[in-house]
Amino acid sequence: MAEKITLSDLNKTLTEMNVQSLEGLKIEGDVEIDLDIGAGGVGPLFAYYFGEQAAKIAMQLMEFAKAVGYPVQNLMQPVAVAQAIAPAPAEIAAAAEAVPAFKIASALASAKFSVGVDKTWKHPIQEVTLGATKADGGSRGHVVKLGGEKAMPFFPDAEMPHAPKITMDVFDMPIGMAKAVKMHYEDVINSPGEWAKKAVKEFGADMVTVHLISTDPLLKDTPAQEAVKTVEEVLQAVDVPICIGGSGNPDKDPVVLSKAAEVCQGERVLIASANLNMDWEKIGKACVDNGHVCLAWTQLEINSQKELNRKLMKVAGVPRESIVMDPTTAALAYGLDFAYSNMERIRLGALKGDDELTFPMSSGTTNAWGVRESWMVRSPNKDDSDWGDRMLRGPIWEILTGYSLAMAGVDIFMMMHPTAVAYLHEITQSLMGRIEAKTPDANAWLKMGV
Amino acid sequence: MKETSPLNLYKLLPQTNCKKCGEETCMAFAAGLIARTRKVEECTPLIDEKKYAKKLDGLRTTVAPELKMIYVGVGERQVKVGGEDVMYRHQMTFFNKPPFAYDVADNMEEAKLIERVKKITTWRKFYIGKWQGVEMIAVRSVTDDPAKFAACVKTVMANGDGFPLILCSFNPAVLKAGLEVAAKEKPLIYAANKDNWKEVAQLAYDYKVPVTLSVPFDLDGLKSMAVTFSSMGLTDLVLDPGTAPNGKMLQQTLLNFINLRRAAVEEAQRDIAYPVMVLPINAWLTTDDPVRAAYWESVLTAAFVIRGGAIMIKHSLEPHSMMPDMHLRFNIYTDPRTPVQVKPGIYKVGNPGPESPVFLTTNFALTYYTVESDVASNNIDAYIIAINTDGIGVQASVAGGQLTPAKILDSFNEAGFDWAGQKYPAMVLPGMAAKFSGELEDLFAGKAKIMVGPEDSGRIIGWMKDFWPPK
Numbered sequence: 001m002a003e004k005i006t007l008s009d010l011n012k013t014l015t016e017m018n019v020q021s022l023e024g025l026k027i028e029g030d031v032e033i034d035l036d037i038g039a040g041g042v043g044p045l046f047a048y049y050f051g052e053q054a055a056k057i058a059m060q061l062m063e064f065a066k067a068v069g070y071p072v073q074n075l076m077q078p079v080a081v082a083q084a085i086a087p088a089p090a091e092i093a094a095a096a097e098a099v100p101a102f103k104i105a106s107a108l109a110s111a112k113f114s115v116g117v118d119k120t121w122k123h124p125i126q127e128v129t130l131g132a133t134k135a136d137g138g139s140r141g142h143v144v145k146l147g148g149e150k151a152m153p154f155f156p157d158a159e160m161p162h163a164p165k166i167t168m169d170v171f172d173m174p175i176g177m178a179k180a181v182k183m184h185y186e187d188v189i190n191s192p193g194e195w196a197k198k199a200v201k202e203f204g205a206d207m208v209t210v211h212l213i214s215t216d217p218l219l220k221d222t223p224a225q226e227a228v229k230t231v232e233e234v235l236q237a238v239d240v241p242i243c244i245g246g247s248g249n250p251d252k253d254p255v256v257l258s259k260a261a262e263v264c265q266g267e268r269v270l271i272a273s274a275n276l277n278m279d280w281e282k283i284g285k286a287c288v289d290n291g292h293v294c295l296a297w298t299q300l301e302i303n304s305q306k307e308l309n310r311k312l313m314k315v316a317g318v319p320r321e322s323i324v325m326d327p328t329t330a331a332l333a334y335g336l337d338f339a340y341s342n343m344e345r346i347r348l349g350a351l352k353g354d355d356e357l358t359f360p361m362s363s364g365t366t367n368a369w370g371v372r373e374s375w376m377v378r379s380p381n382k383d384d385s386d387w388g389d390r391m392l393r394g395p396i397w398e399i400l401t402g403y404s405l406a407m408a409g410v411d412i413f414m415m416m417h418p419t420a421v422a423y424l425h426e427i428t429q430s431l432m433g434r435i436e437a438k439t440p441d442a443n444a445w446l447k448m449g450v
Numbered sequence: 451m452k453e454t455s456p457l458n459l460y461k462l463l464p465q466t467n468c469k470k471c472g473e474e475t476c477m478a479f480a481a482g483l484i485a486r487t488r489k490v491e492e493c494t495p496l497i498d499e500k501k502y503a504k505k506l507d508g509l510r511t512t513v514a515p516e517l518k519m520i521y522v523g524v525g526e527r528q529v530k531v532g533g534e535d536v537m538y539r540h541q542m543t544f545f546n547k548p549p550f551a552y553d554v555a556d557n558m559e560e561a562k563l564i565e566r567v568k569k570i571t572t573w574r575k576f577y578i579g580k581w582q583g584v585e586m587i588a589v590r591s592v593t594d595d596p597a598k599f600a601a602c603v604k605t606v607m608a609n610g611d612g613f614p615l616i617l618c619s620f621n622p623a624v625l626k627a628g629l630e631v632a633a634k635e636k637p638l639i640y641a642a643n644k645d646n647w648k649e650v651a652q653l654a655y656d657y658k659v660p661v662t663l664s665v666p667f668d669l670d671g672l673k674s675m676a677v678t679f680s681s682m683g684l685t686d687l688v689l690d691p692g693t694a695p696n697g698k699m700l701q702q703t704l705l706n707f708i709n710l711r712r713a714a715v716e717e718a719q720r721d722i723a724y725p726v727m728v729l730p731i732n733a734w735l736t737t738d739d740p741v742r743a744a745y746w747e748s749v750l751t752a753a754f755v756i757r758g759g760a761i762m763i764k765h766s767l768e769p770h771s772m773m774p775d776m777h778l779r780f781n782i783y784t785d786p787r788t789p790v791q792v793k794p795g796i797y798k799v800g801n802p803g804p805e806s807p808v809f810l811t812t813n814f815a816l817t818y819y820t821v822e823s824d825v826a827s828n829n830i831d832a833y834i835i836a837i838n839t840d841g842i843g844v845q846a847s848v849a850g851g852q853l854t855p856a857k858i859l860d861s862f863n864e865a866g867f868d869w870a871g872q873k874y875p876a877m878v879l880p881g882m883a884a885k886f887s888g889e890l891e892d893l894f895a896g897k898a899k900i901m902v903g904p905e906d907s908g909r910i911i912g913w914m915k916d917f918w919p920p921k
Contacts, residue, residue: 105648111721336778341540385573407753439694439700442664
């Protein structure tokens, strides 16, 4: 062959030819394909191009062969046909069938994702307003609204009407606190008014809770008449809605909280709390008589919660829009599983229509500071890995305790550490879609250089 | 498994009541299958006898978890990923806690790499009678260089104590290099995406490893990919629907996870019912402040431990993020069907004798094991009596009346404790039950001294120095 032609030339030539006119064609001599691979080797692009050209030529030649009457089809039969002629032993055939040859799909399937909502959620949670402005006979600068949900928190089924709220703790006497908490309150520990101001102005609290713990007979046994002066001091110091807590003494609390309810008449405070083990009726009635909201506290038991709510409504006459529940917060690592599921069951039961449970929920998130992992300097167990700096461990313990329960349905959190307050606020706002931020590239973590 | 009636599973069993599984009846075995305390394979006649082949098939299909379960790794450290049946833990339980894979990178210098691997594999914390720790290591290719990646994987394996791996790169050549080294230990590969899926599918097939499908923030695309892989016979899949660490996309991320879990367990959409991966590590892309990044990583972890994350890639090895994350996962994945109690009675810690104290606590597992570990890890030989309070802790049972002086006396009598054989017959009350001490002195009438211990058992070691033996 004196003249050199390239593959594409050959292809072009064959394409241009009418194969039926190729009568008398003779291919003489050896066909040599000489690849000039140059210095760079056969790159994948070249191989691809070569294959493509060769295939085109083959197709042209086959068309030609067919045209001249050669039975090309017989050459192109799949192997399976041969099997049919000489069948393989049954077991081999079965094995071949069981392991189908792997074949890469030629393209991605085109599928649409869709999913429904939970149709059993038909009943909204009761909306409850805390605080009263001048127009409503109180002196608060604004009110706080809880409840109104029609779905589990942050679920796609329905938007949450109100963001979770945070009320920060203020005590009427100095108490023992974890070091990480105490450092933020040392300057105000003897002044509940200043303490409340700091919580609102510096730490962004939506509300404050005044705990009248000095009334405990085992502490100072402060008389109710005197203890409520602290409440008045806090009402003067801040204009956010407030919550009033007792000492937890079941005999004294009804007296103290009733007195506090009188003093705050018209302010629509949250009275914390009524419990089945005390004179809940007295507390419930004090709320009704003075226009307050009653916190119904039970201990990790859904049926007790129903019982207390029912009694407050039917016996003490507390209206539906004046009840908030505290089903008890067992903190992270100290029984959070019980608290979480109890609250989640309560909220799901409410959405499905159990009207003894359709109330907003409150969490005593501060309980996180009772967990040894939040405050102890080092592990008592010598075989544990290092526990690190407790000043960093404590706040995250309060954050995760609160946040987990936010996912279960809590509407208002009683908290202490300013960092925990800030994070809980940020994550709940984020999950409501209220925070704008540039989201980093989804794949950037793979190559990040931390 | 959607089936809740043992009767329907009974129909698929041999119905011979042969007792080979240890149950009295096939119906009892069926109930065990519903509760997932028994496995199909434990019915040996069903497995061995050919005449049951059809029933076996039917049973396997029926009891398969709603959300597919896949295995990563080999041997005793192998992890189960997915395999869930419910949306909320109290509906039954969540079965397989999401493995935490902490990251290493192929651009780390060797000493640093080994140090980090050791830290990952040896981290541990004692909690409710068990050691908590990390399960996996994720190896990221930062260099995009197959040789460097392979070398890194080799080093990780040599020092990684058999921890299952996730090999992370979008470059098929890099993944292949890693698989050449690690395939026999069945790592998970991350990931196939819209650009490389053909090559990565081939790798998953060639090396027989589970594969992650990454299609961020596009559930249609993710489902398309899952359907395509499944049509090729690749069903050991993990889905990465994208983890946005902040802003409105974070809200979208949670919605995606909720929707995927719902589709799998509430609507039985089997073509998308695969375990879902979370990337809390992305918190590190939002800030330069390491404390903020670690806190935010914990917050992201918590969100998806609760709402449907099946496996996670994480970064912070600081105690202030590892400890809360581990406890949260433990709490959420605790089986709510079994009460966390220990058997009431007297326990020995170390080798107690006549000169040892008796510490008193309740039979709430958390309380008991906390006291036990505080005593044991400080090499104190002691007795611990766990009083039956129906699994309620000390503080609550003192307030609620489940722990009383009379009950304490009864418990010692029932256990037949030999006070006369003790050199210092004395019981140590928890500080939170201090108010019982007077009444107990009267009840025990000189048979034993009543001592008040610390409020937290972590302080027992200090208390021992000051108060034991009693004067």
